Amino acid sequence: MRFERREHRPTALVIATPLIAVAAALGIAGILIALAGAPVLEAYWKILVGAFGSKLSITETLTRATPLILTGLAAAVAFRANLWNIGGEGQFYLGAIATAAVGAHLTAGLPGFVQMPILMASGAVAGMILLLLPLWLRLRFSVDEVVTTLLLNFVAILFVSMLIDTVLKDPMAFGWPQSEAVERVARLPKLVDRSRLHIGLLVAVAFAFIVHFIQSRTTFGLRSRAAGLNARGAVFAGVPLARTLVLVAMLSGGLAGLAGSIEVLGVKGYVTTDLSPGYGYSGIVVAMLANLHPIGVVLAALFTAVMFVGADGMSRSLGIPTYIADVTVALSLISMLVAVFFTQYRVRR
Amino acid sequence: MRETVLEISGVSKRFGDTLANDDISLTLGKGEVVALLGENGAGKTTLMSILFGHYVPDTGSVAVNGEVLAPGKPRAAIRAGVGMVHQHFSLAPNLTVLENVMTGTESLFSLASDTKSARRKLADIAERFGLAVNPDARVGDLSVGEQQRVEILKALYNDAKILVLDEPTAVLTGPEAEKLFVTLKEMAAQGLSLIFISHKLDEVMAAADRVVVLRGGRQVAERKASETSKAELAELMVGRKVERPVREPATPGPVVLEAVGITVRVDGVDRLKSVDFTLHAGEVLGIIGVSGNGQATLAALLSGTVKRASGDLVLFGRGVGDLTVAEAISEGIGRVPEDRNGEGAIGEMAIWENAVLERISDYSRHGLVQRGAAINFASQIIEAFDVRGGTPTSRTRLLSGGNMQKLILGRNLIEHPKILLAAQPARGLDEGAVAAVHERILEARRAGTAVLLISEDLDEVMALADRIQAIVGGRLSPPVAAENANTQMLGLMMAGEWTENADAV
Numbered sequence: 077m078r079f080e081r082r083e084h085r086p087t088a089l090v091i092a093t094p095l096i097a098v099a100a101a102l103g104i105a106g107i108l109i110a111l112a113g114a115p116v117l118e119a120y121w122k123i124l125v126g127a128f129g130s131k132l133s134i135t136e137t138l139t140r141a142t143p144l145i146l147t148g149l150a151a152a153v154a155f156r157a158n159l160w161n162i163g164g165e166g167q168f169y170l171g172a173i174a175t176a177a178v179g180a181h182l183t184a185g186l187p188g189f190v191q192m193p194i195l196m197a198s199g200a201v202a203g204m205i206l207l208l209l210p211l212w213l214r215l216r217f218s219v220d221e222v223v224t225t226l227l228l229n230f231v232a233i234l235f236v237s238m239l240i241d242t243v244l245k246d247p248m249a250f251g252w253p254q255s256e257a258v259e260r261v262a263r264l265p266k267l268v269d270r271s272r273l274h275i276g277l278l279v280a281v282a283f284a285f286i287v288h289f290i291q292s293r294t295t296f297g298l299r300s301r302a303a304g305l306n307a308r309g310a311v312f313a314g315v316p317l318a319r320t321l322v323l324v325a326m327l328s329g330g331l332a333g334l335a336g337s338i339e340v341l342g343v344k345g346y347v348t349t350d351l352s353p354g355y356g357y358s359g360i361v362v363a364m365l366a367n368l369h370p371i372g373v374v375l376a377a378l379f380t381a382v383m384f385v386g387a388d389g390m391s392r393s394l395g396i397p398t399y400i401a402d403v404t405v406a407l408s409l410i411s412m413l414v415a416v417f418f419t420q421y422r423v424r425r
Numbered sequence: 426m427r428e429t430v431l432e433i434s435g436v437s438k439r440f441g442d443t444l445a446n447d448d449i450s451l452t453l454g455k456g457e458v459v460a461l462l463g464e465n466g467a468g469k470t471t472l473m474s475i476l477f478g479h480y481v482p483d484t485g486s487v488a489v490n491g492e493v494l495a496p497g498k499p500r501a502a503i504r505a506g507v508g509m510v511h512q513h514f515s516l517a518p519n520l521t522v523l524e525n526v527m528t529g530t531e532s533l534f535s536l537a538s539d540t541k542s543a544r545r546k547l548a549d550i551a552e553r554f555g556l557a558v559n560p561d562a563r564v565g566d567l568s569v570g571e572q573q574r575v576e577i578l579k580a581l582y583n584d585a586k587i588l589v590l591d592e593p594t595a596v597l598t599g600p601e602a603e604k605l606f607v608t609l610k611e612m613a614a615q616g617l618s619l620i621f622i623s624h625k626l627d628e629v630m631a632a633a634d635r636v637v638v639l640r641g642g643r644q645v646a647e648r649k650a651s652e653t654s655k656a657e658l659a660e661l662m663v664g665r666k667v668e669r670p671v672r673e674p675a676t677p678g679p680v681v682l683e684a685v686g687i688t689v690r691v692d693g694v695d696r697l698k699s700v701d702f703t704l705h706a707g708e709v710l711g712i713i714g715v716s717g718n719g720q721a722t723l724a725a726l727l728s729g730t731v732k733r734a735s736g737d738l739v740l741f742g743r744g745v746g747d748l749t750v751a752e753a754i755s756e757g758i759g760r761v762p763e764d765r766n767g768e769g770a771i772g773e774m775a776i777w778e779n780a781v782l783e784r785i786s787d788y789s790r791h792g793l794v795q796r797g798a799a800i801n802f803a804s805q806i807i808e809a810f811d812v813r814g815g816t817p818t819s820r821t822r823l824l825s826g827g828n829m830q831k832l833i834l835g836r837n838l839i840e841h842p843k844i845l846l847a848a849q850p851a852r853g854l855d856e857g858a859v860a861a862v863h864e865r866i867l868e869a870r871r872a873g874t875a876v877l878l879i880s881e882d883l884d885e886v887m888a889l890a891d892r893i894q895a896i897v898g899g900r901l902s903p904p905v906a907a908e909n910a911n912t913q914m915l916g917l918m919m920a921g922e923w924t925e926n927a928d929a930v
Contacts, residue, residue, distance in 0.1 A: 293796075295789045302782055305773045311730060312760075312768040313783040314750035 082422050089419050094365055094372070097415040098379060101408035105400060114394045123401075126389020127382040135271035137378075137385045139343065143168070143352070144377035145280040146335035147359025149287050150203075152368045154328035156291070158304035159211070159321055163225030164332040165356025166232030167206045169347075171199035171333025173236045175340045176347045177244055179258030188261035195262055196279075196337050203333020204326045206232060211325040215318050229356065237349050246346060257346040264342040274342035281374055283331065288370040290327075300324050332356060353384070361409040367416065380405055427454030430618050431476075431507075431587050436485030438471055445471040446482070447642045453587065458609060458619045460633035460650075462626075462662055464855035465826065468642040469622045473589050477509045478502045489587065508580025512591045514572050516579075518565030522558050523547060526579045543582075550581045554612055570601035577608070588612070590621040594628055595853075598715040598881075599916065606632040624662070624855060626655045640664055659856065667856045670864045671888045678706030680742075681875045682727075682844055687736030689722050696722035698899040699736065704844065709866065709876040710904070711890025713883065714919055719899035720879045721763060724848040727877065728760045729753035741843075754783055756844075759837030763848035763879070765826065769833045772822030776812075777803035779821045780836045802839075810835035811861070827858025834865050838874075845869050848879040863889060883915055897921040 106116040127137045147164045154161035161167075178198040183191045210224035240246075240255040264274040291297035299320045302310040311317050335355060340347060362380055366372030387401030431453040438446040445468045453459055461469045474480045476487050481497035488494065489505040516525050527543050547560055556574050564572060573593065580588055590609075594602040609619055609632055623629050629636055630650055638646040638661045646661045660666055682704040689697040696719050704710050714720060725731040726738070729750035737744050740756055753760065762768040770779045777796075780803040781788045788799045803817035810831045814824050824832065830850065837845065847866060851859040866889060870876055879896075880886050886893055886907075893910055895902040895918035902923040905914070917923070 293794060294792050295785050295794055296792065298778060298782065298785065298794055302771055302774065302778075306767070306771040308764075309768050309771045310782075312728060312750070312762060313771075314729075314754060315782070 082420055090367070093415045093419050094367065094376070094412060097365070097412035098408050100411040100415075101404055104407050104411075105404040108403060109396060109400060112396045112400075114396050119390050119394055119396060119400075122390035122393050123383065123386030125386075126392075127386035129389070131268070132271060133385065133389070135268050135273035137381045138277055139272045139274070140385055141374075141377045141381035142274075142277045142280050142342065143335040143339050143355045144358055144362050144380055145277075145284060145374055146331050146338065147355050148362030148366065148373040148377050149280075149283060149359075149370055150328045150331035150335070151360045151363035152366060152370060152373055153287060153291070153300075153331070154207075154324060155363060156304050156368050157300040157321060157324040158307065159324055159328065160222045161207055161225050161325070161328050161332075162222055162360065163207060163210065163228050163232075163329075163356070164335075164359045165352065165354065166225075166229035167203035167329050167332035168336035168339075168352050168356045169236045170202040170206050170232050171336030172340045172347045172351055173239055173244070173255065173336075174202035174333070175199040175337040176255040176258060177239075179262055179340075180244070180256035183262065184259055188259075188263075191259065191262035192264065192341065195258060195341060196334060199337025199340075200330035200334045203331070203336070204329040206333070207325045207329030208322065211321060215321065233349065236347065240347055240349070244347075253349065255347040258341065260345075262341065263345055264338065272343055274338075276338035276342040279338060280335075283334075284370045284374045287327075287331075291370065296320070296323060332359070335359075358405065361405055364409055364416075365412050367412075379408075427457055429453070430455050430490055431620075432488045432491075433472070433476060434485055434488070436472065436475055436482045436487070438468075438475060438480060438482050444642045446475070448485070449639070449642075449644045450485075451637055451644070453618050453620060455618055456613050456616050458613050458621070458632060458634050460629040460636045461620060461622045461639065462624065462629050462636050462658060463639035464624055464662055464857075465853075466641075466855075467639040467662075469639055470591060471642075472639070473509070473591060473620070473622060476502065476589065477507060503583055503585075506584060506586035508583060508585025508588045510573065510576045510580060510588065510590045510593060512593075512595055514576050516564045516572060516575060519563065521561050521563055522567075522575050522578075523560040525564050525575055526560075526582045530583065547578065547582060550578060553615065554581065554608060556608060568601075569596045570598070570604070573597065573605070574608075585617075587618045587620070590619065592622050592624075594623070594625065599883075599919075602628065626658055626662075629658065630655055638662055663856050667860050669856075669860050669884075669888055670867055672709065672867055672870065672891070675707060675871070675891075677708035677891065678873060678875075680704070681706050681740070682877075683737075683739040684726075685737045685739065687726065687738065688734045689726055689731055690734040691722060691731060695734070696899050697726065700896075700899075700901040702894060702901060702904070704875045704877055706843070706875050707870055707873045708891040709870050709878050709889050711886035711893040711907070712877065712879045712896050712901070713886045713893055713915060714881060714896035716881050718896050720848065720881075720896055722899070723896065724760075724763060724846060724879055727753065727758060727844075727846045728762065729758075750783070757840075757842045759840070759842030759845040759874075761830075761833055761837060761845070761847045761850050763852070765829055765833065770821045770829055772820065774821060775818050776807070776815050776821050776824070776832065777817040779832065780806055780817070783836070784840075806832060806835035806839055809839060810865070825858075827854045827861070830854060830858065830862055831865075834862060838865060838869055841872065842869075842874055845874050845876045846879075847876060849881070850878070851880075851882065851885055859885075883912055886915075887912075893918075895919050895921075895923065 109116050109119045126133060128134055150164050175195045175198060179195050183194050210221045213219040213224055214221045241253045244255045246254050246256045264276050267273045267275055299315045302315050303317055303320050358380055362373055362376040365376035383401045383405050387398045391398040429452050433451040436446050436449045449472055463469045475482045478497055478499040478501060486493050494505055495501045523544060526547055531538060544560060551557055556578055558571055558574050564575060593605060613619055633650045636648050636650055680703050684700055684702050686699045687697055688695055688699050729748040732747045766772060777800045781799040788795050800817045812828050812831045814828050851862050866876055878890055890907050892904040892906055894904045902918050
């Protein structure tokens, strides 16, 4: 048996790929659910009910999808240019803490509509800075950014943890390690009353379309794709490689930082060290599931959010650990990688 | 009549819609050298892969010494004494010659390795066939020719009696190739049987006893080498008469480019050492030399991808310092790089994207790509340069080497560049494509473009160039006029034998 590169990639296959991958992941996860002693189909039904069964659960699912869309976009734009940004988690936290710090100390007292853009921008800038550092190391000393961005996650999270225990600690929080809060007027308005869903969702979806436009229509998009596919060929064709990668890093780090910022402004108002249940890392899965397509990211983020929110409901009613959700999402990444391989190659005997 | 050692009978193999091999039969006698001649895609490699058990044929069989081999089993082929020397070597560069040769011959679970007797056996084989290589040298440190010798030794070490060589001279220099053919003849004289795959007529005529010609998956002819001619074989191979164009005399125009004492350092090594050349409008200057002597750096200098350490580059009468890619393009330098797939085009991108990427500022406004205009430009290239096998929106990787080269030539020539850099423009292309590429270069020359042709193919340079300089170890010889040059003289120049300023033109 051998693999041959496909000459043409049938469009239907490319669209079906993520669906097949998800189905395969659910199938394999079903074995685990059965092993845990629960009826498989009922468990999946409970996931759907948990995610969509009520107005509250729908808003909760969408709330969870919001940061995932942004971290997914962050990973997708970077990966497309062959910049392996694994540091979404750290950029998320740095964006969050920058928002809290600026909101509590610099912009306090200003009207909300002035504060909001400033705070979001400061979160984005913080994320950019955290990715530009490893990019500089790569361009200057050829240091592999997979390692540096991954390790900077721990640096960033511990740094945030230090800040919220010291200079940015909220004195009114009964000794809990949490940051000072941004003012109420600066919080993002709710989309649905008495839920956690906020207009950050619209911001995230808007960014998906903006990124899609940038990638498909602008010279920067063309150049960053060329740089990702064949750096030597891109340089020969006059693509300014370093400048293009810096812009890609700013876009990618900015989106991850913005995700942290929006999570603070939309949901909690302050930063704790459990602000993110791994949004930065899940963003990588979301990007891969979407085959790095920005619009696909929205759908993949939705799927991932459904699994996480729905698994809580399943866990409550059937007594299966919620880790099943993590396992399913992880399995869907693996099956997606396999499925993508089969869109590019065919089996020959 | 020789004893038949190998018989391929009625082999067919289909891949999707293409019939790669159509009922091919072939015999090989003991001590015989058979050349399998054909263009790229004629089915030569498929046939040899079937022989070696990499592919299972749809119909037909392979028999060695009268016994039919189990299809699809490389081990069966090896055991029957078939050895294969691939075009791309399958050697481990970090191991020594001896270790490479021994790899796969001993059980994975044996604790001791019998190096001593292996060393003796290798020395015996090397002496018998005149394939001297130091068994303790690291393969990564050897030249390409020596690495090929190791591949052959490896096959012989496995007791191969039938040796298949896939385009053995593709990676060799002229002298190395000649040496290889001496070795092959010696091996045949000692009773080994050989098949070599080639699309080069010279070497087929020089080395083979018998020639089997494949075209489009069919066996179109079989000739004794002593009873055929290069012209006949060329026609059989291509299916029609193909003649490479030759330049007609012309008077060159003014100097457009002058390099004065340019040195270029890459990674701390001087790749170009104080080179001088001048290039006139309407002439082809041929730079000939064995690959790896600084050609790549010379091409990169004009492409705008390396910086000078010293010396001056004078373009249209003014010093330009270091060219960037953008300047090279805006100054009207068309660039055809040596590595089509690595530099010339980005395979996964659409044809239109590759057509406009290097002049994207002409096809964008306010940072937005003007897709319609770009696709239109690509269509013009496809039309004017006869690029077959793709539309503007199809992926560039799907084009054959020749058509990709036409695309790259086209995107440069359609803008009527003042200077054309063509690095190894016909390398790896089949006869029809070579003729097309040469015709385009001569057409540009007629239109007044100054062409810098970098090549290691003597025939190509003698057919196209007005003046010729040799490049050896990063140095350029003084130019000689093509009318005064002959193969022998150019061979000496490529070996570094020249006198400074002797017959400068």
